[in-house]
Amino acid sequence: MEEFKKEDITVLWDATKCVHAGYCVKLLPNVYRPGETPWVHTDCASKEDIINQVSQCPSGALTIKQQ
Template sequence: MNVKWDQDVCQHAGVCVTEYPSLYKIEDGQFVITLENASEEQIRESVQRCPSGALKIED
């Protein structure tokens, strides 16, 4: 499972980095997604919580 981030759609609401800091963070000005230690349920929930729909799951 992969998560794709569409920066053109992103509204930078910060829900992902605030509520799921183990999955999403800003590092050196770049958006970093780290899914290795996340459950499928946690990944799906984080994508659903994105208010702009900028995060999408790619199976």
């Protein structure tokens, strides 16, 4: 499980659940950059946009943890 912090939330990514549907990259390409390390750049979108995108992850690989 990888963690990426943004204000009072943390984006969690579980690689074992990811089906690579690409919703994250298509919806927020400035945030999700496969091939880079780290590949999630939470500073490139609002907290609200990130929460909205994570809610659309079809596999549940991306989740939000409230601080």
